[in-house]
Amino acid sequence: MKLYKIHLVLGLVWLLIGMTLGQIMGESGDHGQLPTHAHIMLVGGVLSLAWGLLYRVLDLPARLIAGVQTLAHHLGxxxxxxxxxMLFGGIGEPASVSVFIGLGGVGVMLSTLLILLLVILAKD
Ligand code: HEM
Ligand code: HEM
Structure with a gap:
């Protein structure tokens, strides 16, 4: 599967997961997972769709940094x-769990930096 399609498929899966969590929050009246829902929708869903469309529209090359960008975004x-x-569900030790929020965030930032490089290198 081409990288743009991996981003689009995973982005749509992210949206479905986030919407399911949104439905659970709405029905239960417990909005404690609002930050989780917001980041699933926007970081997992909307950014993945943006990356997929950028790969397609700008015809970004499938070079090594594009593979690293895709892995960094989705694993992050x-x-x-x-x-x-886990943090907002009260699972685990908050200090250790927060380290993983930071590590994931660094992965997402790295993927954004790599997209910036790919866009700069793209043909006009
Ligand atoms: C099935 C569809 C959805 C349901 C049932 C749903 C449900 C919810 C609920 C219950 C909240 C908490 C509201 C509050 O406590 O103030 C929320 C917040 C939020 N939702 Fe959704 N949502 C849905 C779709 C979306 C979509 C499509 C997006 C964006 C692409 C989105 C982004 C957000 C954001 C950013 C917040 C946090 C807003 C804030 O910071 O106050 N949601 N959603
Ligand atoms: C890349 C690393 C990121 C980290 C570490 C991060 C972290 C955070 C933190 C700590 C909050 C405050 C949560 C709270 O006080 O309850 C927050 C809120 C928010 N972030 Fe992010 N964020 C990141 C990326 C993004 C991106 C890329 C988007 C949008 C595309 C985004 C959208 C939001 C929104 C809408 C809120 C307000 C809703 C909420 O309270 O959760 N974030 N973020």
């Missing part, structure tokens, strides 16, 4: 939202 997002879910 998983790490970040699982840790957010």
């Amino acid at each position: 997002s998983v790490c970040m939202v699982v840790a957010l879910y």
Whole structure:
């Protein structure tokens, strides 16, 4: 599967997972997982769709940094939202769980930096 399609498929899966959590929050009336829902929707879902569309529209090359960008974004997002879910669900030691929110965030930042490089290197 091409990288743009991996981003689009995973982005849509992220949206479905986040919407399910949103439904559970709405029905239970417990909005404690709001930050988890917000980051699943925006970091997992919306950013993945943005990356997928950028790869496609700008015809970004499938070079090594593109593979690293894709891995960093999705692994970073998983790490970040699982840790957010644990933090706001009261699971685990908050100080150790927060380290994983930070590590996931660094993965997402790295992927954004790599997209910036790919966009700069893209043909006009
Ligand atoms: C099935 C669809 C959805 C449901 C049932 C749902 C449900 C919820 C609920 C219950 C809250 C908490 C509201 C509060 O406590 O103030 C919330 C917040 C939020 N939702 Fe959703 N949501 C859905 C779709 C979306 C979508 C499509 C996005 C964005 C792409 C989104 C982004 C957000 C954000 C950013 C917040 C946090 C807002 C804030 O900081 O106050 N949600 N959602
Ligand atoms: C990359 C690393 C990121 C980290 C470490 C991070 C961390 C955080 C933290 C600590 C909060 C405050 C949560 C609270 O006080 O309850 C927050 C809120 C928020 N962030 Fe992020 N964020 C990141 C990326 C993003 C991105 C890329 C987006 C949008 C595309 C985003 C959208 C939001 C929104 C809408 C809120 C307000 C809703 C809430 O309270 O959870 N964040 N973020």
